Amino acid sequence: MFIGLNKNSKPDLNTVKAFLNQFTHSSLVEGWADKQGFVTQAKSGDITVTFPFASAGLIEELRGWIERQKVAGEDAPELAISQKVAPLKASEKPLIKGVKNVIVVSSAKGGVGKSTTSVNLALALRAQGAKVGILDADIYGPSLPIMLGTKGRQPTTLDGKTMEPIEAHGLFSNSIGYLVPDENAMVWRGPMASKAFSQLVNETHWPDVDYLVVDMPPGTGDIQLSLAQQFPVTAAVVVTTPQDLALADAIKGVAMFEKVAVPVLGVVENMSYHICSQCGHHEPIFGQGGAEKMATEHGLSLLAQVPLHISIREDIDAGAPTVASKPESEHSEVYLALAEKVASQLFWRGEPVAEQISITTLGE
Ligand SMILES: Nc1ncnc2c1ncn2[C@@H]1O[C@H](COP(=O)(O)OP(=O)(O)OP(=O)(O)O)[C@@H](O)[C@H]1O
Secondary structure, three states: OOOOOOOOOOHHHHHHHHHHHHOHHHHOOOHHHOOOEEEEOOOOOOOOEEEEEOHHHHHHHHHHHHHHHOOOOOOOOOOOOEEOOOOOOOOOOOOOEEEEEEEEEEEHHHHHHHHHHEEEEEEEHHHHHEEEEEOOOOOOOOOOHHOOOOOOOOEOOOOOOOEOEEEEOOOEEEEEEHOHHHHHHOOOOHHHHHHOOOOOOOOEEOOOOOEEEEOOOOOOOOHHHHHHHHHOEEEEEEEEOOOOOHHHHHHHHHHHHHHHOOOOOEEEEEEEEEEEEOOOOOOOOOOOHHHHHHHHHOOOOEEEEEEOOHHHHHHOOOOOHHHHHHOOOOOHHHHHHHHHHHHHHHHHHHEEEHHHHHHHOOOO
C-alpha cells in the first residue's frame, strides 16, 4: 500500500521516511530513508534529505518523483534535498589531508585507456556534484597534462611546503608531468618512483576534495603494489579491454588489490564496442561478453562498457575530455552512469568515518 501524507498536518519524520522509502533507485538500498543521516529533522520541523555520495542525477530523479506524487494527488512534503559526501574508512591508515576518499584506477596492461577513464570518471564525479581531485601517479608516462590541456603549467606554492594543485575543467590536478620533463620521468627506478609518488600525494594542498581519483601506472608489479600500500585507498576500479589477453591480465590486477586488502569496486570495459563515426552502428570488434563473464566469475561488478569512438580520443588528446567538452553526448552519459555507480557503491560498501579525522595528515 502506498504511504501518502496527511494534507492538513505537518508530517512527522517517520511518515516522511516511509513515504521516501517508496522511491527506489539503483544507487539506493531498500529502506534507505531509515539509514542514519539520510533524512533528518531540524528543531523548526523542516525535513532535509542528504545523500552521502555524489548524487546530482539521483537528486534530480527524486525531485521528479516527488513532483509526480503531487500530480497524483498526494500531499508530497517540501523537502530540502542535497548531498554531502562522507569520508569512508580506508584500511587502518589515516586519511590524506584535504581528501575524503581515494579511488585508484588501474590496469594490468598499458594502453587500455586507463588515463582516459580516470579523467572522464573524475569529470563525471564532478558533474554529479562532487569536488574532485585527480592525481597522475603514472610516473613513467604522465599523460594528465595533455589530457587536461595543462601542459607546460607548474604548480605554485603558497606556504612554501605544499604545492597548489592545477585547476582544469573544475578538477584539482597534480602530475609528475608538471614537475619534471618527460624524458627524466622515464628513467626513474623503484624507490625513487615511490618517493616521488608519496610526495605528490602528501605534499599537494588538496582543497577538501570529496574524491581523489588516482591514475595508477599500468601493471601489477612491485611498484604498483607499493603505491597501493602507501596511502589510504578507499577502493579500486580496474580498466580492461574485451580482448582475452587484457582480461586475463585484469584478473591479475584484481588479485593484486586483494593481496593488499584494497576493495575492488568493479571493472570498466573500455573500447567495449566500436561506434562508427559515419553511421553510428555499434560493432563489438573485440568480441562480446568477456568482461561480463570475468566480472561474474570474480564476484565483481561490471561498472561500465565504454565504446571505442573517435571523438573520445580526439577530445582527450586535445585537452578537452568528452565529459567536459560534450556533457550532453551519448559518451558522457556512459561516464556519468559510471560515476553514479562508483560513488554509490563506494558508500554502500564502505564505512563512514567522522569528518574531523580527515584533518589528520599522513605521518602526523
Ligand atoms: N574509449 C575510447 N575510444 C577511443 N579512443 C580511446 C578510448 N579510450 C582510450 N582511447 C585512446 O587510446 C589511447 C590510450 O589511452 P590511455 O592513454 O588512456 O591509455 P592508458 O591505459 O592510460 O595508457 P598507459 O598505459 O600509457 O598509461 C589514447 O590515445 C586515448 O585517446
